[in-house]
Amino acid sequence: MIGAIVAQLIGLFVDDEFLATAILAAVAVAGALALSAAAPAWVAGLLLTLALPAALAASVVRSAWRASRETTGG
Template sequence: MNVVSLILRELFGLFVDDEFLALAVLAVVAICGLLVWLAAPQLLVGGLLLAGCVAVVMSSALKASRK
């Protein structure tokens, strides 16, 4: 049982190593999903998704480089 929990913790750590990055990307996706549900233009939502994800990755990289 200990080996299984260790493996599961390592797998979880692969996807959620940086909590800020994970939560920020989820927030961007949720906002874009809400805009799609509200029938916003697809080009606008796609651009916002791209720009938001790029901004989140850049801010996370800058944050990590300061440490």
């Protein structure tokens, strides 16, 4: 039962590996920019603001495309 609970807890945050990886990558790049002072902090903010909705959109489109292919048998 503990294994099942742990698996479900991880599942709270990771459902689609693509989306989870994209979120972490966006945060990592924004974090690196902000902490290394390679760019002003607002650049990190802008990056997050653009990358996260884009990651969501890409994940949804991928799932919809996969579902559409399965439906048409392609």
